[in-house]
Amino acid sequence: MPAVPVSLQHAAQDPTVLLATGLPELDRVLGGGLVRGSVTLLGGEPGIGKSTIVLQLCASIARAGGSCLIVTGEESVDQVGRRAARLGANVEGVMVHADSDVESILAVLDHVRPKLVVIDSIQTMSTASAGSAAGTVGQVRECAQAFTAYAKQHGVASILVGHVTKEGSLAGPRVLEHLVDTVLEFEGDRHHSLRFLRAVKHRFGSTDEVGVLEMTETGLSSVADASQLFLDDRRSGVSGSVIAPLIQGRRPMLVEIQSLVNAVQQPAQLRRLAQGLDSNRLAVVLAVLTKYCGLPFNSHDVYASVVGGIRVDEPGADLALALALFSSRKGTVISSDLVAVGEVGLGGEVRKVSHLSRRLNEVARLGFRRALVPKGSPSGPEGLKLIPVSTISEAVSYS
Ligand SMILES: Nc1ncnc2c1ncn2[C@@H]1O[C@H](COP(=O)(O)OP(=O)(O)OP(=O)(O)O)[C@@H](O)[C@H]1O
Numbered sequence: 001m002p003a004v005p006v007s008l009q010h011a012a013q014d015p016t017v018l019l020a021t022g023l024p025e026l027d028r029v030l031g032g033g034l035v036r037g038s039v040t041l042l043g044g045e046p047g048i049g050k051s052t053i054v055l056q057l058c059a060s061i062a063r064a065g066g067s068c069l070i071v072t073g074e075e076s077v078d079q080v081g082r083r084a085a086r087l088g089a090n091v092e093g094v095m096v097h098a099d100s101d102v103e104s105i106l107a108v109l110d111h112v113r114p115k116l117v118v119i120d121s122i123q124t125m126s127t128a129s130a131g132s133a134a135g136t137v138g139q140v141r142e143c144a145q146a147f148t149a150y151a152k153q154h155g156v157a158s159i160l161v162g163h164v165t166k167e168g169s170l171a172g173p174r175v176l177e178h179l180v181d182t183v184l185e186f187e188g189d190r191h192h193s194l195r196f197l198r199a200v201k202h203r204f205g206s207t208d209e210v211g212v213l214e215m216t217e218t219g220l221s222s223v224a225d226a227s228q229l230f231l232d233d234r235r236s237g238v239s240g241s242v243i244a245p246l247i248q249g250r251r252p253m254l255v256e257i258q259s260l261v262n263a264v265q266q267p268a269q270l271r272r273l274a275q276g277l278d279s280n281r282l283a284v285v286l287a288v289l290t291k292y293c294g295l296p297f298n299s300h301d302v303y304a305s306v307v308g309g310i311r312v313d314e315p316g317a318d319l320a321l322a323l324a325l326f327s328s329r330k331g332t333v334i335s336s337d338l339v340a341v342g343e344v345g346l347g348g349e350v351r352k353v354s355h356l357s358r359r360l361n362e363v364a365r366l367g368f369r370r371a372l373v374p375k376g377s378p379s380g381p382e383g384l385k386l387i388p389v390s391t392i393s394e395a396v397s398y399s
């Protein structure tokens, strides 16, 4: 007898069940919470806080009455317990199991039937059904497939933790992206306390949002006002620092872009370093400054960075970067009440950016008085003076 397909009209009638994670910023990225039977891959560099965030969300889901199981393949039960104690988390209802054998874990799951299972990490798991050695890509894929099949069959929300190397590849897990429903990237600079969560794939909602969290002694806490946090440590009256109103996910955020330009004795070994910024954008902006502002950087080391460990990948940051570079190269100081936003084109023109009014509302909210914006931009909120510029050479006269 052949299998009978079901009518789509009658499929998926259940409302989507969401498990709120207790971390508003994580829920924001997930579009409300974890979906029953969904599989989420949580990738991040070593030490970024993956085990911490999963422990916190398990504690919170368990508090709300859902049982959770943490399967740890790389730490002992004691280590997980010590983390819970250090974080002061109420872990009643959270179970922990140290194991790395998929078949035996599935048997435990059958017995426990939790609402949520966390596999920490997928790279430490092994299954007899894959011929290859533990830790290989084949093994990782096979293990993930087994957990995914279990999650779908039994409606258990699952989180697979995956390590990402410094180069950004989810060593092994990148091959899992098509298998799972959601891929979250957990990033930030380990030396800063800020962490960012992004969904790079999400079958249940948008991938636009960015969650901002802060690592504290009691674990990760959601940051509601990231702009304010970024501006807290700002020193005014220094050259090479410019504030840019950027869009992160769907939220406007003010970030400080810094640059340091140093004349060097040996121009043969020039340094170009971009931290949190795309190094190609840095190269373009330097070339444009050289060509259209007559400002060579051919005997200078150039460092550019975004403060706070955030990664900026929108061209709207170009103008602020250009001003920061110009200011550091010339030793001038940019007025601390000024922000700048705009994309810089190869012809030296300043191009428009999306969502300008939202950016400018944030600028006004944080007390800035003037904004350099691309020409043709609509007017901004009351109290904020807009300075429209059409070319980079016009813009640098303000630095
Ligand atoms: N005693 C402590 N006080 C404050 N923060 C701590 C303390 N111990 C660890 N941390 C923070 O927790 C981070 C490690 O968190 P966690 O173990 O969750 O990371 P991970 O991503 O799971 O790491 P791994 O790749 O080793 O599994 C550290 O980098 C540090 O920021």
Ligand SMILES: [Mg+2]
Binding pocket: 050, 051, 052, 120
């Ligand atoms: Mg860990």
